[in-house]
Amino acid sequence: MTEHNEESPERLARPLIRLAQMVGVATSYTGLSHDFHEISDEVLVAILASLGIDASGDEAVAASLATVERGQLLRLIDPTVLHVQGRETHVTLHIGITDAPTVTLTLEDGTEYGGQLVVNPLPEVKPREVDGIFIAEAQLVLPDDIPVGYHTLHVVNGDRTQDATLISAPERIQMLDSMQDGALWGWMAQLYSIRSADSWGVGDFSDLRELLVNGKRYTDADFVLVNPLHAAEPVDPLTPSPYLPVSRRFVNFTYIRPEDVPEYNTLGAEDQAKIKAMRAKVEAFNADPQLIDRDAMWLEKKPALRIIFDAGLSEERQKEFDAYKEACGEDLEAYATWCLCYQQWGKPEPDPENWEVKLTKDSPEVTRLRGEYQLDLEFYRWLEWTAMQQLHAAQQAAKTAGMKLGIMSDMAVGVHPQGSEVWWNPERFAKGATVGAPPDMFNQQGQNWSQPPLSPLALKETGYLSYREMVRGMFDCAGAVRIDHILGLFRLWWIPDGHPASDGTYVYYDHNVMLGILAIEASRVNGIVVGEDLGVVPSYVQESLGSHGILGCAVEWFEQMDGVFTPPKHWRPYALASVNTHDLPPAAGYLEYEHVKIRERLGLLTEGADEFMQSARVEHQAMLQMLVDEGYLDPEVLADEANREDEVVEALYRGLKGSPCKLLAASLVDAVGEKRAQNQPGTNNEYPNWRIPLADGNGNAVMLEDLFQEDLLQRITKIMNA
Known part of the structure; x- marks a missing residue:
């Protein structure tokens, strides 16, 4: 970190600095606390190398400068x-x-x-x-x-x-008529966590359909924001994080409900009995309030789906399947082939002897495998088609029920480094760098998300084709799309391999093109785009989002300045407002300092635990004071907060409702009194991220059939509909 706040003319004149800036690599940045950092030569050389640009010495820098300039002119x-x-x-x-x-x-x-x-x-x-x-x-x-x-x-x-x-x-994404002079509200949910009596231990697309329909029927909500539903592995172990998919182009077929596949009803009694027996093995997991067990679910569900697949399709359904395969083209072949290789050769690993490293899509071994296991390859194509059909059916049911938006899908920042997209099209990704975030107040050591970044140079060369197809696929089954870390469409924090998360730099993308693509696809379905623009966000980003008709995000716990909370009535209108996010504990947990306890327990603090707890208590009191000052909370509650916690939660939602934001999202975990966080940023297996089922404040599982009868949920619903 340097004491000044800009690079000197002498530094800017250096060939290495000029080369980096010419290709969109930042040579300095200003952090969340307005601290100015100049990027070291070592990091710049490594990041340029990940883009295929040699800057290993003075001669290499000069040659690369000449090559870039020459290429642009020719x-x-x-x-x-x-x-x-x-x-x-x-x-x-x-x-x-x-x-x-x-x-x-x-x-x-x-x-x-x-x-x-x-x-x-x-x-x-x-x-x-x-x-x-x-x-x-x-x-x-x-x-x-x-x-x-x-x-x-x-x-x-x-x-x-x-x-x-x-x-x-289009110049901008148009708001729905109902949002022009008012607002829409809906629920936030982690789909895997919401189980019904008919689930296979994990929430699925049929549960989503019921959640949408009943969300409209019982609460008059107009959307449900769900976790990313991108594609996952074909065999266990399944990656828990929905934000580390193997492909963003396709959806997670482990969410299929076997009994809702049309061909299930054509099975003979023996095959149906086999499937019922498979489901019976995981039925008890539906009521488990402790952990989601995806692997146990998939060990039973996958063979059940294979029985249905082997039964075959009618002539009409086969035509629909063939049309889907033709429309998806090489993208579907990429994912299906990767799944087959995974099935036959094991989990991809960053090992020189692993198939994922040794072989490419054009390797003879891969060609032979595809020929030898044609039926298995077709099975993976069928799984993806079936998953898309069930997700599409959920969205159609939501719109039929009267929801204005229906599903709000979440787009992850990137993909798994050993996933199908990286393996099939490695030229689209930078090599030798991963994506993350610099240090901030929420994770003082920075974050490494282990995802290879898309190369901005490759995106431009290919007309942004992969991004276009991914966005189009999401809007096929959604009325709105939330872009996680939308700053990534402007710049991403790249971390060279072997460096800590704090030792990286920003790489810039052509955000106007990427926002334009979002506008095209949203306009084609009369949809809405929300950009998660929390954290260190330059002012030009919010201005650009606004000019494109893209809503930002407002989180009640984050809307503060110098320890004073901004009253919701002063929040910006063009935002999706919520009390919290999936990276924070639910409202009840946050009020009980769960975020402090987790970080202290996992060693994520760079300051003393007592000091952090004290700052959390100050924040807590400042929030309560704002709620009282604005008339959302009875001051008498402060004298007995521990026993009147639900009233504080309700006050948080009265504050949310008092904002001018065009979209308001109530969290289902808040509505049932859950206290556990779904995710703790900066951790992997140290905390059971993305494996927490929906449960109430007493640790009892909340089933989908009972969800909308929950007392606190009904009170929050009344607030949101006032």
């Missing part, structure tokens, strides 16, 4: 171009000085754009010689009437040709 047009519908867009072309360029545009539907594409010379820009060619600049004018979609620009200049992806996005 491109006729950038590989990805953003256009905002309703505006005229100007795009720079790098052309030869002797031939006039021609430009045509093929629209997403395959037709040719009929409007005029004008190229204007820029004589004021002096031509530059590159590889014996004099390169001049020209300006392509894209008219304001180009429709929304993903199109292709074709540029021809002499004997050079180049295509570019043109992403034409």
Whole structure:
């Protein structure tokens, strides 16, 4: 850390610093406490290497600088171009000085754009010689009437040709009519934690359907925000964290309810009896209030699903399945093949002798395996199709029941380093770095999320195809999408391998393109996007989100400045407001200092435990004082808080309801009195993250059938509907 707050001219003139900044690698940053940090040469060299850029010495830096500059000048047009519908867009072309360029545009539907594409010379820009060619600049004018979609620009200049992806996005995401002059509210839930009598020990897509329908029927909620539902492993052990998926393109097929697959009803009595016996082995887990056991569930559910798959499809259903496979294309092959390799060769490991490291999608061994186990490969394709159908059915049931949004899906920041996306398309990811967060007040040692970052250079080269398909897939089964750590669309904290989480730097992405893609996909389903913008967020990020019609997040426990809580009436309107997040204990637990106890027990504090507890007590009292001052809490409660804790929780929700935020989210764990945190950031197996079932304050499991009869839930519902 340095005492000044900007880099010196001498530092900025260094070739290494210039090279890093040229490709979007930050050479300094300002932390949460306004502390200024300059990034060390060692970290910059490592991060550049992860992008495939050699900066290992002075000569290498000079050569890389020349290569980057040369590559930019020799491109006729950038590989990805953003256009905002309703505006005229100007795009720079790098052309030869002797031939006039021609430009045509093929629209997403395959037709040719009929409007005029004008190229204007820029004589004021002096031509530059590159590889014996004099390169001049020209300006392509894209008219304001180009429709929304993903199109292709074709540029021809002499004997050079180049295509570019043109992403034409709406200016902003439109709010629903019901949000223009009011707000919508809904529930936050960890799907795996919510079990019914018919579950297989873990909440599933059928439980989600019932949660949505009953959430509307009994509480008049308009959405349910759920944990990420991205794809997982095909065999145990299953990764508990929904924020470390093997693929964000597909959904987690372990959430399938076997009995709700249409072909289950066509099975003979013997096969149905086998499946019932399998479910009977895990039925007792439904009422277990201690831990979710995904592995026990999947050991029984997977063979049950194989019985259903082996029964075959009707002619009509086979056509639907074939159409799904064709639409998904190579993406589905990537995931299904990875699942098959995992099944046959074991868990992927970062070991030189492991199949995931030794083999690629084009290896002869992989080709032979696909040929030998064609039926197993088809089974994994079928599982994904079935999962998508059940998730889609849940969303349709929500809308039929009257929910304005239905499912609000959560998008994880990244994927597992040994997952299918990284294995099938390693060129899309940086090598030798992982994603995390710098130190802050919530985790003073920083965080390493163990996820390989998407390369911003590869995204641009491919027209952001992988990101587009992932967003489209999420909106296929949701009315809203929450982007976890949306700052990652602007910049991500990259940590070089072998370095602590505190020793990294930010790498920047083209956020305008990525937000434009969100606007395209949301507009196609009349959906909403929420960006989790908590923590260290530059002001330009919130401004950009607002200009795109993307809501931010407001968390009651975080809305404070210098120890004073901001009254909810002063919160920003364009946000999803909640009392807490999945990274904090529920309201009752937070009021009992569960967050302090966990961190002290796990050694996550860099300051003394007594000091941290004292700061927590000060925060606690400041919150209660704000609630009293604003009329949300009877001051008499303060004299007997321990016995009137539910009243404090209700006051927190009265405060939430008193905000002008367009979306309000009530947590189901708060509504049943749960005290345990779902997740403790910065830990792996030290704490049972993402394995806590829904239980009340006395440690009794709360079943889905009984959920909406809970007394505190009904009181919170009344507050939210007032």
